[in-house]
Amino acid sequence: xxxxxxxxxxxxxxxxxxxxxxxxxxxxxxxxxxxxxxxxxxxxxxxxxxxxxxxxxxxxxxxxxxxxxxxxxxxxxxxxxxxxxxxxxxxxxxxxxxxxxxxxxxxxxxxxxxxxxxxxxxxxxxxxxxxxxxxxxxxxxxxxxxxxxxxxxxxxxxxxxxxxxxxxxxxxxxxxxxxxxxxxxxxxxxxxxxxxxxxxxxxxxxxxxxxxxxxxxxxxxxxxxxxxxxxxxxxxxxxxxxxxxxxxxxxxxxxxxxxxxxxxxxxxxxxxxxxxxxxxxxxxxxxxxxxxxxxxxxxxxxxxxxxxxxxxxxxxxxxxxxxxxxxxxxxxxxxxxxxxxxxxxxxxxxxxxxxxxxxxxxxxxxxxxxxxxxxxxxxxxxxxxxxxxxxxxxxxxxxxxxxxxxxxxxxxxxxxxxxxxxxxxxxxxxxxxxxxxxxxxxxxxxxxxxxxxxxxxxxxxxxxxxxxxxxxxxxxxxxxxxxxxxxxxxxxxxxxxxxxxxxxxxxxxxxxxxxxxxxxxxxx
Amino acid sequence: xxxxxxxxxxxxxxxxxxxxxxxxxxxxxxxxxxxxxxxxxxxxxxxxxxxxxxxxxxxxxxxxxxxxxxxxxxxxxxxxxxxxxxxxxxxxxxxxxxxxxxxxxxxxxxxxxxxxxxxxxxxxxxxxxxxxxxxxxxxxxxxxxxxxxxxxxxxxxxxxxxxxxxxxxxxxxxxxxxxxxxxxxxxxxxxxxxxxxxxxxxxxxxxxxxxxxxxxxxxxxxxxxxxxxxxxxxxxxxxxxxxxxxxxxxxxxxxxxxxxxxxxxxxxxxxxxxxxxxxxxxxxxxxxxxxxxxxxxxxxxxxxxxxxxxxxxxxxxxxxxxxxxxxxxxxxxxxxxxxx
Numbered sequence: 001x002x003x004x005x006x007x008x009x010x011x012x013x014x015x016x017x018x019x020x021x022x023x024x025x026x027x028x029x030x031x032x033x034x035x036x037x038x039x040x041x042x043x044x045x046x047x048x049x050x051x052x053x054x055x056x057x058x059x060x061x062x063x064x065x066x067x068x069x070x071x072x073x074x075x076x077x078x079x080x081x082x083x084x085x086x087x088x089x090x091x092x093x094x095x096x097x098x099x100x101x102x103x104x105x106x107x108x109x110x111x112x113x114x115x116x117x118x119x120x121x122x123x124x125x126x127x128x129x130x131x132x133x134x135x136x137x138x139x140x141x142x143x144x145x146x147x148x149x150x151x152x153x154x155x156x157x158x159x160x161x162x163x164x165x166x167x168x169x170x171x172x173x174x175x176x177x178x179x180x181x182x183x184x185x186x187x188x189x190x191x192x193x194x195x196x197x198x199x200x201x202x203x204x205x206x207x208x209x210x211x212x213x214x215x216x217x218x219x220x221x222x223x224x225x226x227x228x229x230x231x232x233x234x235x236x237x238x239x240x241x242x243x244x245x246x247x248x249x250x251x252x253x254x255x256x257x258x259x260x261x262x263x264x265x266x267x268x269x270x271x272x273x274x275x276x277x278x279x280x281x282x283x284x285x286x287x288x289x290x291x292x293x294x295x296x297x298x299x300x301x302x303x304x305x306x307x308x309x310x311x312x313x314x315x316x317x318x319x320x321x322x323x324x325x326x327x328x329x330x331x332x333x334x335x336x337x338x339x340x341x342x343x344x345x346x347x348x349x350x351x352x353x354x355x356x357x358x359x360x361x362x363x364x365x366x367x368x369x370x371x372x373x374x375x376x377x378x379x380x381x382x383x384x385x386x387x388x389x390x391x392x393x394x395x396x397x398x399x400x401x402x403x404x405x406x407x408x409x410x411x412x413x414x415x416x417x418x419x420x421x422x423x424x425x426x427x428x429x430x431x432x433x434x435x436x437x438x439x440x441x442x443x444x445x446x447x448x449x450x451x452x453x454x455x456x457x458x459x460x461x462x463x464x465x466x467x468x469x470x471x472x473x474x475x476x477x478x479x480x481x482x483x484x485x486x487x488x489x490x491x492x493x494x495x496x497x498x499x500x501x502x503x504x505x506x507x508x509x510x511x512x513x514x515x516x517x518x519x520x521x522x523x524x
Numbered sequence: 525x526x527x528x529x530x531x532x533x534x535x536x537x538x539x540x541x542x543x544x545x546x547x548x549x550x551x552x553x554x555x556x557x558x559x560x561x562x563x564x565x566x567x568x569x570x571x572x573x574x575x576x577x578x579x580x581x582x583x584x585x586x587x588x589x590x591x592x593x594x595x596x597x598x599x600x601x602x603x604x605x606x607x608x609x610x611x612x613x614x615x616x617x618x619x620x621x622x623x624x625x626x627x628x629x630x631x632x633x634x635x636x637x638x639x640x641x642x643x644x645x646x647x648x649x650x651x652x653x654x655x656x657x658x659x660x661x662x663x664x665x666x667x668x669x670x671x672x673x674x675x676x677x678x679x680x681x682x683x684x685x686x687x688x689x690x691x692x693x694x695x696x697x698x699x700x701x702x703x704x705x706x707x708x709x710x711x712x713x714x715x716x717x718x719x720x721x722x723x724x725x726x727x728x729x730x731x732x733x734x735x736x737x738x739x740x741x742x743x744x745x746x747x748x749x750x751x752x753x754x755x756x757x758x759x760x761x762x763x764x765x766x767x768x769x770x771x772x773x774x775x776x777x778x779x780x781x782x783x784x785x786x787x788x789x790x791x792x793x794x795x796x797x798x799x800x801x802x803x804x805x806x807x808x809x810x811x812x813x814x815x816x817x818x819x820x821x822x823x824x825x826x827x828x829x830x831x832x833x834x835x836x837x838x839x840x841x842x843x844x845x846x847x848x849x850x851x852x853x854x855x856x857x858x859x860x861x862x863x864x
Contacts, residue, residue: 120605121829140827145606232696254825297695297715298805361606464826468622471825472818476628479806485716502626 068365069101071126076106081412120146127363131356147180147358158374171455172352181358186424187322188351189448190244191341195316198336208340234293234314242318244343246277249451256474262346267452269512282488289484308333323437347448355419376422383426389413404429463510466503473502598833619834636814640790650734655741674735682796716807744778780861788847791839
């Protein structure tokens with residue numbers, strides 16, 4: 001792999017910078033309470049052991065004049081007060097010993113994939129980027145060599161971040177044995193389930209605890225539909241993409257059809273859409289559709305949001321029901337919500353790598369970028385400045401002891417995507433009711449059972465042609481079935497036949513081959 | 525009555541400013557004129573002048589169309605950003621395989637070609653009609669209002685157009701279904717009924733593009749010598765005859781050139797139109813899926829630049845072959861009318 005051979009120039013240039021910066025104070029801040037960490041004056045000689053030619057002046061403290069700028073590209077709408085936060089963030093990280101300024105570059109979700117892809121293919125240098133299997137595809141990036149392998153940088157420049165998760169968790173971020181992005185720690189298991197409007201749950205006395213399957217929802221949905229004729233949609237579908245609900249590990253969510261059953265230790269790869277669960281699911285969606293629970297036209301994301309905010313939606317069908325999900329939904333849509341997890345508590349590769357931050361291979365300052373990641377992930381002050389804005393301007397402490405803050409309405413900075421920036425367990429609570437959620441989340445993470453293929457990542461390279469073909473079939477033939485259009489059995493059979501013709505069997509065989517090899521290395 | 529074969533009439537008329545459709549057109553026409561001038565035995569100095577006139581256009585074409593041709597190699601490579609254009613390994617025709625592996629592409633090619641041909645014919649007729657009607661209006665002020673109004677949709681993005689269309693066709697709150705209900709007709713679920721979509725897409729394409737398309741014809745029209753019309757009127761010709769025997773014959777060269785250029789793009793579909801307006805609705809794919817949307821859907825999972833380049837190269841190659849073929853046909857019919 002040639003991309004790990006960094007240009008010596010950048011390393012040498014970096015050494016001049018880092019050698020002078022004292023970031024030991026940062027390390028001490030790991031896991032500390034949100035009280036301000038004093039930057040310590042002690043210098044750190046850590047990076048001098050780097051194998052690059054050390055002709056550059058690694059000791060001269062006067063080089064501090066050279067401040068590197070880190071371009072941080074992530075998904076979200078630009079905030080009015082972004083420049084202010086950027087300035088405050090730069091000042092704070094410099095105070096913490098990282099000689100860098102940060103440029104925040106949010107890109108709208110809808111344009112994020114294309115923008116990042118263009119920046120990559122254009123060779124535009126940037127330093128930090130949000131990546132995941134579901135947006136700005138992580139594996140695609142790794143395949144294309146657009147992300148830097150971090151195995152050396154991570155323990156060296158971000159020891160706190162490195163130590164904050166067990167090696168078994170880091171395994172999930174590995175592709176071909178190497179880590180290409182750091183994990184933004186948050187809820188890992190994908191505990192999908194329905195999220196109900198709380199007023200309706202109370203009105204119809206729905207016993208959420210009793211719900212253990214989606215089939216049980218049908219009479220409840222009927223009840224809501226009958227009682228609330230002004231509600232236009234009591235159900236918004238998920239197009240059959242959440243296999244975890246039905247007890248399957250999707251291996252790589254973007255592939256669409258391959259899956260491994262959670263309780264199958266032999267890890268046999270199957271086409272999800274040929275399993276009895278998938279048939280039952282399609283049939284269920286069809287009955288809901290026929291009962292009129294769902295929108296007649298397929299709705300775009302912003303239209304859905306508009307309807308939810310307008311109070312025309314009673315149930316969000318497949319949300320991750322994690323501690324804090326209710327508060328998040330309330331912040332996003334208004335209304336009180338209450339959820340019930342249905343998916344079993346399993347740890348999958350996809351769940352662990354759901355939110356990642358990578359360092360693009362075009363970055364001229366990978367070491368500084370990694371130090372920034374250390375700060376964001378271990379220092380609550382830095383993290384919350386990035387995620388919540390400036391104290392007193394965008395939020396104020398309600399209860400500093402238990403880390404509860406209050407967001408100032410219309411303050412000009414509210415990205416509302418903590419999970420995108422780093423270790424979410426460092427986030428201040430925005431709701432007193434949420435206090436303790438991070439501890440509860442950590443408990444869920446710790447108590448989750450491992451999927452038989454936790455840590456396995458699929459290398460798509462050998463079957464890219466087949467994947468292009470199956471992807472075409474998947475988006476065309478299966479979407480309508482899981483939107484409830486048409487007769488289930490016949491359509492599903494036809495779609496599966498098309499999938500086969502597109503090379504699905506070759507894809508499944510290749511995944512099986514890679515899984516078997518991976519299991520063998522683990523077992524031996 | 526009219527000297528239809530006057531060798532330089534076409535080129536000179538068309539050089540009227542106002543072509544806003546394809547940046548390459550003015551240059552191509554200018555060059556065509558220049559070449560014809562040379563072949564026609566004109567003096568070399570005229571040729572030089574024309575070529576100088578064409579220089580900025582030539583430079584543009586050279587930089588953006590010829591230099592970028594090196595990118596074709598990507599179609600035959602397993603391209604990775606870090607390895608670069610030349611460093612990436614060759615893979616032969618491997619990148620083309622995904623398009624033809626399943627046979628799913630044939631209906632898509634059919635859609636692409638059939639819908640593009642339909643759009644091409646309809647937009648030519650409608651644009652011509654608009655141009656002729658506007659040219660017939662004498663009051664300049666009114667003309668400008670009409671022109672601007674018709675031209676304006678060109679600047680509206682397909683995303684917005686898709687919402688206009690959705691406001692009309694939405695199953696529950698749509699205006700058209702509202703009207704149907706009022707007349708006691710059963711509402712139609714437009715977004716799950718593919719049979720209506722060729723027409724809907726055609727109307728959307730015409731609404732957006734026909735006004736802008738008419739500009740070129742209008743420019744050519746205004747370049748026609750008024751003496752022809754005066755002479756015709758003296759001979760007792762009515763409006764229809766003026767159009768039939770003067771306007772249209774004099775516009776034929778422009779129409780032919782326009783068609784030839786458009787045919788080169790017959791394999792390229794307007795992604796915005798075909799992706800946004802049907803709202804990427806899988807139920808409508810049987811008629812709305814075109815090469816560009818097909819490739820887009822195939823490659824969103826794998827994101828292979830080489831495969832995308834392969835699809836683009838295929839489109840360009842077929843377009844090139846079609847331009848050569850149709851030019852050959854035109855030349856057989858009338859050598860004066862052909863592009864080259």
